[in-house]
Amino acid sequence: MANLQVTSSSSTKPLIHAQNPARFMIECKLGAKASEFGGAAFVHPTTRKLSQACKSQAIQAVLASDKETHASSATNGSGLRGKLNKVVLAYSGGLDTSVIVPWLRENYGCEVVCFTADVGQGISELEGLEAKAKASGACQLVVKDLTEEFVKDYVYPCLRAGAVYERKYLLGTSMARPVIAKAMVDVAKEVGADAVAHGCTGKGNDQVRFELTFFSLNPDLQVVAPWREWDITGREDAIEYAKKHNVPVPVTKKSIYSRDRNLWHLSHEGDILEDPANEPKKDMYMMSVDPEDAPDKPEYIEIGIVSGIPVSINGKELSPASLLTELNDIGGRHGIGRIDMVENRLVGMKSRGVYETPGGTILAAACRELESLTLDREAIQFKDSMALKYAELVYAGRWFDPLRESMDAFMENITKTTTGSVMLKLYKGSVIVASRKSPYSLYREDISSFESGQIYDQADAAGFIKLYGLPMRVRAMLEKEKGNN
Numbered sequence: 001m002a003n004l005q006v007t008s009s010s011s012t013k014p015l016i017h018a019q020n021p022a023r024f025m026i027e028c029k030l031g032a033k034a035s036e037f038g039g040a041a042f043v044h045p046t047t048r049k050l051s052q053a054c055k056s057q058a059i060q061a062v063l064a065s066d067k068e069t070h071a072s073s074a075t076n077g078s079g080l081r082g083k084l085n086k087v088v089l090a091y092s093g094g095l096d097t098s099v100i101v102p103w104l105r106e107n108y109g110c111e112v113v114c115f116t117a118d119v120g121q122g123i124s125e126l127e128g129l130e131a132k133a134k135a136s137g138a139c140q141l142v143v144k145d146l147t148e149e150f151v152k153d154y155v156y157p158c159l160r161a162g163a164v165y166e167r168k169y170l171l172g173t174s175m176a177r178p179v180i181a182k183a184m185v186d187v188a189k190e191v192g193a194d195a196v197a198h199g200c201t202g203k204g205n206d207q208v209r210f211e212l213t214f215f216s217l218n219p220d221l222q223v224v225a226p227w228r229e230w231d232i233t234g235r236e237d238a239i240e241y242a243k244k245h246n247v248p249v250p251v252t253k254k255s256i257y258s259r260d261r262n263l264w265h266l267s268h269e270g271d272i273l274e275d276p277a278n279e280p281k282k283d284m285y286m287m288s289v290d291p292e293d294a295p296d297k298p299e300y301i302e303i304g305i306v307s308g309i310p311v312s313i314n315g316k317e318l319s320p321a322s323l324l325t326e327l328n329d330i331g332g333r334h335g336i337g338r339i340d341m342v343e344n345r346l347v348g349m350k351s352r353g354v355y356e357t358p359g360g361t362i363l364a365a366a367c368r369e370l371e372s373l374t375l376d377r378e379a380i381q382f383k384d385s386m387a388l389k390y391a392e393l394v395y396a397g398r399w400f401d402p403l404r405e406s407m408d409a410f411m412e413n414i415t416k417t418t419t420g421s422v423m424l425k426l427y428k429g430s431v432i433v434a435s436r437k438s439p440y441s442l443y444r445e446d447i448s449s450f451e452s453g454q455i456y457d458q459a460d461a462a463g464f465i466k467l468y469g470l471p472m473r474v475r476a477m478l479e480k481e482k483g484n485n
Contacts (some may be wrong), residue, residue, distance in 0.1 A: 120263020
């Protein structure tokens with residue numbers, strides 16, 4: 001078995017050099033068990049807390065290949081479709097990416113460096129991932145923990161902007177793809193790769209999100225998208241291909257849901273969900289309980305916010321990833337954050353998806369409610385109109401577009417006084433605001449009260465109404481004159 005070397009991003013000095021990766025994983029798993037769904041490995045939020053202590057920021061696990069891997073005839077010359085030297089593949093260990101490894105070697109005569117990102121789905125059973133990568137023919141596996149970067153630099157800006165796609169979607173997958181693709185560009189530079197590859201289909205949005213990031217950060221990299229090139233037409237074909245090439249895969253033909261998990265959400269597609277008339281099965285959900293089964297007693301939580309960014313729960317300051325992890329636990333047990341929607345994909349078709357976003361739903365409600373105190377009417381209306389375009393850009397994979405970056409600068413400035421706290425009541429799937437407080441509140445009780453006040457004279461309203469309604473009055477006068485004629 002290959003050696004496993006784990007290093008911190010801030011130092012090249014090995015933290016752990018395990019001759020036996022199995023021992024390393026036993027020490028780090030702490031009993032946590034990961035599963036794989038549609039090629040995405042994840043752990044329950046409660047088990048994440050156990051494994052968190054065993055992960056260093058920006059883990060990089062490099063697995064050296066066997067001599068026979070290097071000696072493979074597939075990399076000795078040009079492949080069936082041309083020649084590439086080294087390709088960095090977005091790798092999950094799932095069905096699609098497992099079969100892509102031998103396909104790349106066969107068709108492009110290249111070495112394949114598998115890259116796995118932890119954006120909150122959890123890095124678990126790394127030994128198994130190593131075995132899959134080696135059995136598939138990869139020469140190297142690189143694993144990085146991107147959870148804090150994901151939440152701090154991608155989730156929180158979208159949250160501050162109030163970005164929601166088509167009224168419902170909180171952009172869980174859309175935000176995760178650019179941080180993964182950015183890391184792939186970095187790895188490609190580190191290992192001297194001349195190309196990158198992904199396992200996205202030609203019908204989805206993710207192919208666009210990955211490739212626009214590649215174009216933005218390194219236009220010289222070649223991009224290989226096997227699903228747009230090969231003869232495999234579906235999962236059953238991929239399973240048969242894997243069997244013929246002795247590639248281990250984590251699914252069977254009966255595994256029909258396609259799921260994507262990160263720290264922000266869990267998405268479900270496929271099977272009965274492909275018919276919008278079908279109600280999702282109760283046992284499909286994994287991050288949240290059915291609201292009917294949620295506790296009969298409500299739970300109150302206070303979210304602290306500074307300049308539009310969440311910083312604390314019930315007065316306890318937490319890192320971005322830790323805060324979101326805790327809210328996923330809290331919201332999940334109250335059945336918060338279930339969304340069932342038919343959305344318009346970037347490529348033109350409609351698709352039906354079900355999303356679980358317990359912590360994100362809570363945070364979105366808290367930020368929105370605090371803004372009701374700190375932003376005036378014109379600011380809220382303009383911010384909301386910009387949020388629609390912001391969400392469209394993120395959904396379409398234009399994270400590194402100068403327009404989104406410029407809009408983000410506006411969002412940062414307009415929310416600089418959105419500081420305070422919001423108390424929320426969680427009960428059987430609902431998030432209800434209980435209180436809002438801010439030192440920058442524009443709400444004045446002495447003005448808003450129905451009792452007489454010194455600042456607001458109700459008699460002033462008469463003149464305001466006459467001027468505000470003047471265009472309507474003039475139009476009515478004109479229609480009356482025309483009618484008389």
